[in-house]
Amino acid sequence: MQQRVSDRFAFLRRSTARFDACAGVVAAALALTALPAWAQDAASAPAETTLEAGKLPVPAAPPEANLPAVDPVISDDAFNKAIPSLDVDDDPELGRPLESIEAFERAMAAKQAGAKPSEGQAPPAGNPALADGTATEQIGDAPVTDAELSKPLPPLDQFQVEPVQFAEAEEDDSAAAVVYRVEVNGLDKADAETETDLRDLFDALSALGDGKGKAANAAMVTARLTEDEVLLERILASEGWFGARVRTRLSRGGTNENDREDEDGGEPATQGASARAAAPGLTAVLDVTPGKRYALGTITIQAAPTMPAGLVEKNFALKVGEPIVAQRVQGAEAQIAVALPQEGYPFAEVGERDVLLDRETGQGDYTLPVTIGPRARFGDIATTGDLAFDAKHVGVLTRFKRGELYDSRKVDDLRQAMVATGLFSSVAIEPQRTGEKVEGQPPGDDAEYVTMMVTQDAGPPRTIAGTAGYGTGQGFRAEASWTHRNMFRPEGALIARGVLGTQEQGAGVTFRRSNAGQRDRTFELTAEALRSDYDAYNAYTGRLATRIYRDSTPIWQKKITYAVGAEVLATGEEVYDFAVGDRRRRTFFIGALSGQLGLDTSDDLLNPTKGFRLTTLIQPEGSLQGGFTPYLRARIDASGYYPVSDDFVLAARVRFGTIQGAARDDIAPSRRFYAGGGGSVRGYGFQMLGPLDPNGDPIGGRSVNEAAAEVRYRFGNFGVVGFVDVGQAYESTMPKLSDLRYGVGIGGRFYTNFGPMRLDIATPINRRPGEARVSVYVSIGQAF
Known part of the structure; x- marks a missing residue:
């Protein structure tokens, strides 16, 4: 060359x-x-x-x-x-x-x-x-025989350029993967000094843990190791170890593959070995040196005097000498921010804390500035935004009056009451200063009135709803409704309702005024027509009813409920006439008053796990044709719930009913007492317990007693229920303990955010001829 x-x-x-x-x-x-x-x-x-x-x-x-x-x-x-x-x-x-x-x-x-x-x-x-x-x-x-080199160049107007095609490397889907394990050393000492399980907390947040022991290469393991190093330091600092030190390394086969800490104790450094693909079997090691845990030395709260005195100090939970734990510090500050507005200081603000650490003593001097603001009392109510109703109706929903000491809990209660109306997309309530002093206050109390500004954002007022269920003997039943919740302001709703089932069909319209002149009081007027076709009776009924009540809803469960009302109905029903030995149709005109009182201490409306419920219903009524024949219907229902553990709940219920003052044949069949079915004694057909006619069809009675017991076990969103039901209806005016019928069964539950879906399968004990071997019930909510 x-x-x-x-x-x-x-x-x-x-x-x-x-x-x-x-x-x-x-x-x-x-x-x-x-x-x-x-x-x-x-x-x-x-x-x-x-x-x-x-x-x-x-x-x-x-x-x-x-x-x-x-x-x-x-x-x-x-x-x-x-x-x-x-x-x-x-x-x-x-x-x-x-x-x-x-x-x-x-x-x-x-x-x-x-x-x-x-x-x-x-x-x-x-x-x-x-x-x-x-x-x-x-x-x-190049030799002269090279045809391409000896060929004359083409004219420029005929020269064509073809783009160069580069061969692309095929992607390797089977990237070299490594497996690894995580080793944390030195965290036991910190765990022993704190109530928090730091290792569990680290495992829950760890990037290495999220990888589940697998990575594409060692570089990825190193990146996760770096992230977890910072995580451990933050966890330890949150528990008071502000000087904690975490050293990390990546090892393979028991030897150090990537020591990311300088020998002289310098800052961690990523070595070239960490970027190279590594064989399976890596160990990500985090060596923890907690160091000294810092405690509170002095506590200084910079705040103006309050009335009564010492409100800030009384609601501050930190003590000198306890470790500086972030969760406790933030909780103590939050308690001040919550307590002061509850005690008449709506404009109180908690400032930025300052903690001065002393390395020699291991203590931190804590300083917290708090701005108290003026003491306040409730004043006027104003409202703005897209209004569902005016400020006057907002005043109906409040549980406070003008001049009362400001309490943020009552403001939260007002917000919840407005949300419960279902008329808003959002609601905001804020106090606004007026500068108007309250006269006649004790010396030193310079409280002023605050205006409660309610910002409304009205939501869609119309709702379409539906329910469906199935029960042996009762068949399929579906109900749909259309509601305009604010057609007649304020909160005047119009409800159209329809029922379609194998044994029941009907339609009705209802006007309902919620919070009618008083919070939680509802006025209702209903007109409906209904056809019922059961083994006990066949009826065509027209009904006009009104009532005023205070009742629980899934959003707002109440401890005490009541209802008073009146109704007039006309019904044509088939009844068995023992005199002629056959059924014949009779027309009944009935006027009735009703009163109901309930006490509910349970923890949930659709899925109670503790507490009890007690409801009493009294209905004086009478037949209006051929004179007035009065009688009294009364019923008592009680249920209780006892949690054996978080997963097991024992539940039980009883019912007693009686009709006094009239013979059975003078009472419309639809107003008599029956037993049997999904809401009564499971294992039997709907209304099939009690007196029967010669054809074996139920004719109802003037008294009833029922009882049930359930063992409910829940696992996640599912549950299993074992139950025993007992009951009977009687011709006499008072219930007896004779001829009781029993049903046993098992049920499944699927728990949703609006209540459990229920599927029960039951069978009668000592089944008699004509009774089904198995009965199935499907519905929403627990049986009781």
Whole structure:
């Protein structure tokens, strides 16, 4: 290779010699063009200037110029001798034409091979290695037989450029994966000094833990290890170890693959080994040195005096000497922010804490600024925004009066009451200062009235709802309703309702005024028509009823409920006439009053787990045709719930009912007492317990007693229930304990955010002829 390069340089020297000779002529020509015009033209030259053959002209200075004498750098003879001769006779080489590179390389090849190549022989003599020492041809090595190089270039207008296609590397879906385990050392000491299980907290938040022991490469493990290093330091600092130190390393096969801590204890550094793919079996190690745990040294609360005195200190839970735990510090500050608005200070603000740590003593001096603000009492109510109702009706929902000491809990209660109306997308209630002082206050109490500004954002007032259920003997039943909750403001709703079932069909319309002149009081007026087709009776009923009540809802469960009302109904029903031995249709006109009182201490309306419920219903009513025949219907229901554990609940219920003052045949069948079915004694058909006619159909009675017990077990969103029901209806006016019928079964529950879905399967004990072996009940909510 070196020799071949020297030969090329020899060729260049020969060509350069000719170029140098020409360069002298070119240089002289350039020098000549640089002379002034008079110097280029001998005829126009001054007298002092001469042009001699072979010499450069030397311009003479103007006569008026006063120039110093300067010796020439080189004499004219020396300069003329330095210029090479351009005469071909003197240098025949200048007259020879330059050979082509092809001919030059052929000559060189012949020189190297020791033989003279023949005319037309392809250089370099069939041996590419003679050109540059490699078998790969370069441009200069290309033989004339290369068709592509010898082909003439196409015209520019016909030249087409094709984009270069680069081969793309195929993606490797089976990326080299590594497995790893996590080792945390030194955290036991911190765990022993705190109530918080720090390891469990770390495991719950760990990036290494989220990876479940697998990563694409060691670099990914290292990144997770770095993230967990910061996490551990934060966890320890939150428990008072502000000087905790965490060292991390990545090991393999029991040896240190990537020690990310300098030997002199410097800052962790990511080494190159961590970026290389590693074999399976890595260990991510976090060595924890908790250090000293800091405790509260002094506590200083910067706040103005309150009334009563010491409100801030009374509601501040931190004590001198206890560890500085972030959760406790934040909780103590939050307690102040909550307690002061509950005690008449709606504008109180908790400032930014300052904790000064002393490394020598291991204590932190805690300082907290608190702005108390003015003491306030409730004033007027104002409202703004997209209104569902005016400020006057907002006042109906409040549990406070003007002049009462401000209490944020009552403000929250008002907000919940407004949300419970179902008329808002959002509601905001804020106190606004008025500067109006409250007169007649004790000395030192400079309380002022605050206006409660209610910002309303009315939501869609219309609702479509539906329920569905199935029970053996009762069949399928579906109910749908359309409600405009604010058609008659404020809170005047119009409800259209329809019922469709295998044994019941009907429709009705209801006007309902919620919070009618008083919070939680509802006025209702209903008109409906209903067809019922049961084994006990077949009835066509028209009903007009009104009532005022206070009842629980899924949003607002109340401890005490009541209802008073009146109704008038006309019903045509088939009854069994023992005198004629067959059924016949009779028409009943009934007027009734009703009163109901309830006590509810349970913890949930649809899925109670503790507490009890007690409801009493009294209905004085009478038949209106052929005179007035009064009688009294009364019923008592009670249920209780006892949680054995978080998963097991024992539940039980009882019912007693009686009708006094009328013979059974003078009472419409639809107003009598029955037993059996999903809400009564499961395992029997709907209303199938009690007196029967000769055809085996129920005819109802004037008294009833029922009882039930359930064992409820819940696991996650599912549950299993075992139950026993007992009951009977009687012709007598008072219930008895004779001829009781029992049903047992098992049920499944699926718990949702609106209550449990219920599926019960029951069978009767000592089943009699005609009774079903198995009964199925599907509904929403627990059986009781």
